[in-house]
Amino acid sequence: MAVRHAAVIGSPVSHSLSPVLHNAAFQALGLSDWSYDRIECSEDGVEPLVGGLDSSWVGLSVTMPGKRAALAVASSVSPRAGLVGAANTLVPSAVGWHADNTDVDGVLGALRAACGFTSGSRGVLLGAGGTATAALVALASVGVRDVSLVVRSVSRASEAQACASRAGVTLTLIPWDQADFASLAASSDVLVSTVPPSATEPIASELAESPCALDVIYHPWPTPLAYAVEKRGRALATGLDMLLHQAFGQSEHFTGHPAPREAMRAALRAATDNVLPLPLGD
Known part of the structure; x- marks a missing residue:
C-alpha cells in the first residue's frame, strides 16, 4: 500500500x-x-x-x-x-x-447531537472571529436568519458582517458593554460563544437562559458557561463536540x-x- x-x-x-x-x-x-x-x-x-x-x-x-x-x-x-x-x-x-x-459541520453536528437542535429562527453569537463566521453559515443553513452579534470591539466585526450578508442573515451588532445578555439569551433559540472563559464568567448565569448553547472553548473544563448551563438544566454543546x-x-x-x-x-x-x-x- x-x-x-x-x-x-x-x-x-x-x-x-x-x-x-x-x-x-x-x-x-x-x-x-x-x-x-x-x-x-x-x-x-x-x-x-x-x-x-x-x-x-x-x-x-x-x-x-x-x-x-x-x-x-x-x-x-x-x-x-x-x-x-x-x-x-x-x-x-x-x-x-x-x-x-467542515467547521460548518462541526457547529451543526455538535448542536444536533448534544442539544437536539435542528432548526430555529433567532440566534445569539458572542465574538466575531473565524469560528463565528462558520457558526453564522451553519445557523443560516438551519433557518436561523436573525442573529445578535455581541462583540467587545465593533471595529473587528467587519468580516462577520460580510459573512452574514453572504449567508442571508440579518445581523444586529451589539457592543459588549451595552448588551442585555439575559434578554438576548432568553429570546434566542440558540447561543454560540466563541469568546474566552474570562469574558463569559461574569455573565454566565444570564447566558444560560438560552435553551441551547454551544461553548467552543473546552479547556480548561468546565467553563463558566458550561457550569451555568448545567446548573440551569439547559442543553449544552462543547468545542470538543464541534472538533x-x-x-x-x-x-x-x-x-x-x-x-x-x-x-x-x-x-x-x-x-x-x-x-x-x-x-x-x-
Missing part, C-alpha cells in the same frame, strides 16, 4: 487533537501506511507549504491563523467555504487544491471512505480522559 500523508497546519499546533482523530480513522479503515502529523505554519507560510507538497499528500486540516490563506491558495472552493470566507480543509484535486470548511463532528467530513475528504465515527469518538474521549460524553447523534 502506498504511503500517504496528511497534517494539521497552523500556529501553534502542538496542542492540536486532530492527529488523535485522523490517525484513529486511518487505523480503523485499515490504512496502515497513512500518517497524520502537526506542522507549525504561519499565515504567510501556507502558500509555500502547500506548493511544496508532493502527490503522497491526501490533505490538510487548517487551523488559525491560516484559514483565509488556505482559501486563497485553492483552485476550487466549496459553496460553504465561500460563504464563510475561510477554509479549514484542503485536498488535492485534478486542477490543484480544493478548499472546504469531533468537523473531523468526520475531513476524514471523508482525505480517505474517500465514510468516517469511522465510533472509532474517532473513542480515540478523542480517551485522549481527553473521558471528560465529555461526545454523543454522535443519529
